[in-house]
Amino acid sequence: MFRADKGLAFLLRYENVAWYEDGKVRILDRRIYPLKIKFVECKNHVEVSKALKDMVTQSGGPYIAVNMGMVLAVYEAVNLPDDEYIKYINDAANTLCHSRPTTVANMLKAVDRCHKTALEVINNRENAVQLVLEAAIDEANKKYQRYEKVAQYLYSKIPKNGTIMTQCFGETVIGMLMRLCKENDNNIKVICAETRPYFQGARLTASVVKDMGIDVTVITDNMPGYVMKLKNVDLFTSAADAITMDGHVINKIGTFQMALAAHYWGIPYFTTGIPNKKHSDISSVKIEERDADFVTQAMGVKTTMEGVKGFYPSFDITPPKLISGIVTDKGIYSPYNLNKYYE
Known part of the structure; x- marks a missing residue:
């Protein structure tokens, strides 16, 4: 079977x-990661949903995990009577897609094909699990191929041997972008903000970039404004957890302040992702607040006195006036004209 993840870093295969096998999702x-390589084993789709809520996987990972969760749901329900099977599959899709409040609309879109396939195989129970698994892998391939196109458009904005700064973990786009740089002998430098409190930039982005043989440096989250100028950053880029049709980018907390700094220095900020029709404007987005205790520690090490409070909004909102372009699989669009993407 064709695999669009060929040649990418360990973290992106x-x-x-996330992978279904023998009645479990790993x-x-x-x-x-990368301090330890450990897999969380889910024995039912509810455990997959809990893993998503608990941030076991992040960035683009949930969109593969949610489909593997649907495969597992089919495995769980395969011997149920027809009416119970249909209800079980529908309930499972709903549970998986609502694992995280901010990304429900994207999750519903991501799981749509596997959900439909799971219902269509009701009269082919013997092959049901395999058919839904094949649909899940095919969806992963399509996702990776779509973001390979995004990476190609973003690559066109990077000067030869230039320097880029990233926020959080742009997942597949980062891997595809690094692959393009290697293929074209473009010796870029990458500067990653660490992205507290989960350190996705330090642990995930930097690991992928290093794994693919590209020069990479990690900075703390309070350094970007100064470092952008000092290190002659040519471009700032991030992915997006949601892009509204009125041009707002919802992404990992810290993106807004980095966009402000880039705007001040005249450095372009390109967001990668697909505008979401279900978010007609910013009022449709709910910003998720997570466990405040994560702010008072770093990778499990307590950093504050007992009784000190934390506050942890997972995402922030970057307005269109700070965004140079939305980089999609169809090209680069102005944040003020995202309807054009769907024309």
Whole structure:
């Protein structure tokens, strides 16, 4: 079977994101990678949903995990009577897609094909699990191929041997972008903000870039404004957890302040992702607040006195006036004209 993850870093290969096998889904625990390589084993789709809520996988990982969760749901329900099977599959899709409040609309879109396939195989129970698994792998391939196109458009904005700064973990786009740089002998430098409190930039982005042989440096989250100028950054880029049709980017907390700094220095900020029709404007987005205790520690080490409070909004909102372009699989669009993407 064709695999669009060929040649990418360890972290981006399907089996190392989320994978169904023998009645279980294994999800690489990105909360501790690369210090430890550990997989969380889910024995039912509810455990997959909990793993998503608990941030076992992040960035693009949930979109593969949610489909592997649907495969597992079919495995769980395969012997149920027809009416119970249909209800079980529908309930499972709903549970998986609502694992995280901010990305429900994207999750519903991501799981749509596997959900439909799971219902269509009701009269082919013997092959049901395999058919839904094949649909899940095919969806992963399509996702990777789509983001390979995104990476190609983003690559066109990077000067030869230039320097880029990233926020959080742009997942497949980062891997595809690094592959393009290697293929074209473009010796770029990458500067990653660490992205507290989960350190996705330090642990995930930097690991992928290093794994693919590209020069990479990690900075703390309070350094970007100064470092952009000092290190002659040519471009700032991030992915997006959601892009509204009125041009707002919802992404990992810290993106807004980095966009402000880039705007001040005249450095372009390109967001990668697909505008979401279900988010007609910013009022449709709910910003998720997570466990405040994560702010008072770093990778499990307490950093504050007992009784000190934390506050942890997972995402922030970057307005269109700070965004140079939305980089999609169809080209680069102005944040003020995202309807054009769907024309």
